[in-house]
Amino acid sequence: MIRMVSRLIFLVVVSLLLSVSSVGCTHTVAPANPPSHSKPAPPATDSKSTQNNDQHSSRNSSSSARNQNHHSGSPMKISSSHQKKILQSEELAREGRVVNTEFQVEKNTIDQVEAKYGKGKRGEAAEPWNRYVTYPGGNLSFGVNKGEQIYDVRSFDPSLQGLRLWEVKKVLGKPDDTKTYQKQAIYIYQVTKEIQLKWVFSSSDPKAKVDHISVVNPQLSKNLMVH
Template sequence: MNNRKKAIVISMLFANMLVFTACASTEKPTANSAAPIISTAPSTVNELTPTVTPTETPEASSAPLSTPNGSITVKPVSVPSETTTVTKQIKEMFELAKVGKVAGITFAGETGFFEDVEKAWGSADHKDVVGSFIYATYGKKNAVIGFNKGDQIIDIRSNDPKLQTITLNQILQALGKPVDTKVNGDDTIYIYKASDMFQLKFIIPKSSGKVDHISVFDTKHSVNNMAR
């Protein structure tokens, strides 16, 4: 090969090298490149979980309630029902009747005499004869006192307004069924045995359906005698 041909070959080889170098310099790095990859993921688990501050639960305050007039302590108040109050009232009547008495009247059947009533209360408004007995009415005392011919008290009646709100149902709830009932005109008389000697009677007019008056009646001395 002459020198001219050698020169041409060398020139071509040199040109190819230049083209190859140029192509290599413009080629983008591949996925296998050793260049570091910047990660956008959180580095720790704690960074993924937001920090939650627990909500504090206020403790129940023992402080009294606040009112416009100041602080007061509110306490539950037990108030007896009307039914309970009336039941207690009726049972107290029954207990007094056992010893011949009525609430609000100091005299008693069997042991009391009408002369004692007159000494304490004075003369009656009026007296009425009913069978073998005499009944003295004292309007201001809401009372009628019955006595036999021996002057012994055998019947104490009270028409106190406090009694005149009581109904038959309330009596039945407190004392149960009466031992006997009687009808006198518009009145129905409900009779309870308080003791071997005394009866407790509730007189209820049909027109009102409520107690008109009560009676504590001495069954032993309610006879026509001169007992003293």
């Protein structure tokens, strides 16, 4: 009997020890991954969409440039008739004359002019020994020196008065010299060693129109008795 009681006590003690041992045993759980502080990757870019956006931006830039040119009022193209008239004036100037007359600087006298056109309207020149003889009906004026020699032929032809400053400069290039008289701008081109072609504009504005042209030999305007 005693032996049985002792055995029961032994079994109870063993059972208690096993129970305590199982309670003390814990499972270690791996900690969760710490939150990442790195920035999220940007979304993938659609190359086709980017290309379309670039093309759209390029078109907008081109359109803006065209609009800017349009509103700037800058001349774009000279007409063929105006170009022809400017080149014709330069070619005639090399011969010492202007359109619609055969009389030339240096080679003709005022007597020859009056023999064909009659007496013109006489006016003063910058130099007291010179004078001008004008024919309003023919849109012509002749500068005459002391020896009755023609040193200047001017044309006020309406076909020339439709030309603009920017057109002349575009066709003939930069002038050899420029002057101003009151509000007028004068572009001077040396067409030969002795002869100058002067374009006289109403102002210095690029859109200013021609008032008249002058084909002149400055040396002949001088008082040869003095020089």
